[in-house]
Amino acid sequence: MARGRGFVSRWVVDGLELPREVVMDLPRISIIGDGQVKLENYRGLLEFSPDLVRIKLARGELAIKGDGLAIKSLFPEELTIEGKIAGLSFEE
Amino acid sequence: MLGELLTRYLRGYVSIKISGKNPEKLLNLALNHGIPLWNLRRKHDGLEAQLQAAHFRKLRPLVRKTGNRPRLQKRGGLPFQMKRLGKRRGFVAGAFLFVVLLYTLSSFIWFIEVNGTVTMDRAEILSAARELGLKPGRFQRMIELEEVERGLLARVPGLAWVGITLSGTKAMIKIVEKKILLQDEARIPGDLVARADGLIDDLIVLNGQAVVVPGATVREGQVLVRGLKELPDGSVEAVKAYGIIKARVWRTVVAEVPLEKTTEVPTGRTWRLKTLKIGPIQVILRKGRDPGFARYDELEERKPFRLGPVPFPVEIRIVTRYELRPEKRSIDLEEARQEAIKAAFFQLGRVLREGSVVVERRIDVSQPRPDLVRAEVVVETTEDIGMFRPALQGTPPESSPPQPSAAH
Numbered sequence: 001m002a003r004g005r006g007f008v009s010r011w012v013v014d015g016l017e018l019p020r021e022v023v024m025d026l027p028r029i030s031i032i033g034d035g036q037v038k039l040e041n042y043r044g045l046l047e048f049s050p051d052l053v054r055i056k057l058a059r060g061e062l063a064i065k066g067d068g069l070a071i072k073s074l075f076p077e078e079l080t081i082e083g084k085i086a087g088l089s090f091e092e
Numbered sequence: 093m094l095g096e097l098l099t100r101y102l103r104g105y106v107s108i109k110i111s112g113k114n115p116e117k118l119l120n121l122a123l124n125h126g127i128p129l130w131n132l133r134r135k136h137d138g139l140e141a142q143l144q145a146a147h148f149r150k151l152r153p154l155v156r157k158t159g160n161r162p163r164l165q166k167r168g169g170l171p172f173q174m175k176r177l178g179k180r181r182g183f184v185a186g187a188f189l190f191v192v193l194l195y196t197l198s199s200f201i202w203f204i205e206v207n208g209t210v211t212m213d214r215a216e217i218l219s220a221a222r223e224l225g226l227k228p229g230r231f232q233r234m235i236e237l238e239e240v241e242r243g244l245l246a247r248v249p250g251l252a253w254v255g256i257t258l259s260g261t262k263a264m265i266k267i268v269e270k271k272i273l274l275q276d277e278a279r280i281p282g283d284l285v286a287r288a289d290g291l292i293d294d295l296i297v298l299n300g301q302a303v304v305v306p307g308a309t310v311r312e313g314q315v316l317v318r319g320l321k322e323l324p325d326g327s328v329e330a331v332k333a334y335g336i337i338k339a340r341v342w343r344t345v346v347a348e349v350p351l352e353k354t355t356e357v358p359t360g361r362t363w364r365l366k367t368l369k370i371g372p373i374q375v376i377l378r379k380g381r382d383p384g385f386a387r388y389d390e391l392e393e394r395k396p397f398r399l400g401p402v403p404f405p406v407e408i409r410i411v412t413r414y415e416l417r418p419e420k421r422s423i424d425l426e427e428a429r430q431e432a433i434k435a436a437f438f439q440l441g442r443v444l445r446e447g448s449v450v451v452e453r454r455i456d457v458s459q460p461r462p463d464l465v466r467a468e469v470v471v472e473t474t475e476d477i478g479m480f481r482p483a484l485q486g487t488p489p490e491s492s493p494p495q496p497s498a499a500h
Binding site: 047050072074 | 115123133
């Protein structure tokens, strides 16, 4: 991860009020209650089991812990996970 | 979301089971090849997923690459259903027949309704319509409505207008009857008599002979204008008296208002009963414990079910009772006065006739009892007090006192 690029893009985002996730290649995550997580801009699936889903991001990974997790839809541009969600954590 | 589901259904989808180690690898491969998957579920012996039927072929080589094995579990959606239906010819034929029958049957006329009859017999109009071709079981397109309308007007005497509209399988015949004017009415001989006691102001006699003069006091029922006409040869003919007789009339109305009134006010407690009525059967849906109100107002709501324009013999009835309690209310003298006067004028409005002009009025308010206020309103009006009274048939009016005849 180049430090210079991060600085420039952050400056561009703040200055031009562009959507951060587009410019900086960050995932956009929306959570509805504790039942659904919707993820845009992800890179792939690392692990899928009923109590843990690990998702590869442009930088690091996202772990979703829960119970009875299922993937509602797995589309190239969007991923939706349903089930009883206990927590989300970003890992390097 | 709904659009997506519909697309899945229309295009057809398959459920597959992927067994083997590390199915995540396969999922990532599918992602990279742009194959959307949905409803993924992890099972102890693999992974279940759904995808578009057309994509299954594309997935197969990927599966081999990862060393997993996909198994087709279920096919769903319209294309597969159609295939299955193809094998059930009887069912398809039945469904088709049903649609055709429904369409055919709904293009006939099954019901005929007649509206607007007052003195006429509906059956007469129905049978005339039947003769003209408008009867249950006829194909709608074979009936020329305008022709039937014209035919009914020609066939049934006494019809002023006929309009037929089709609504579904029902034909509605709307008719208007002719009003037959009694032409003889104008020729019935008779007198003008006073409608009320009064003082004659002015009279314009258009037909007949005046009996009173301006300034005369008349009593109710007294003859004002006789229905007589002198012919050039000296004989007398009975005619219908006609004229305008302006007179002053005094009228008194009295209204009383008690100073203490008992009214019923709602206590706020209500009781509600919900019933469902299907034809003649009533089912209680919900009912609170009947608190047994001594006095109550009842409000009944009916909500009939309808299927489009067709009423259904099912309705929901909601009965709500509002408990009331009596409350004594006393009003002060001024309020009672106003109310009494208002009530008196209200009565007056019912007594006075159209065209009456109030010339003078007097209002007296008294208190005949300590708890009662009485308002007396006396008005002087000028109005036309002439009232036609037909003479008895066959006997021309004589100059004798008027006989009590059939009142107008």
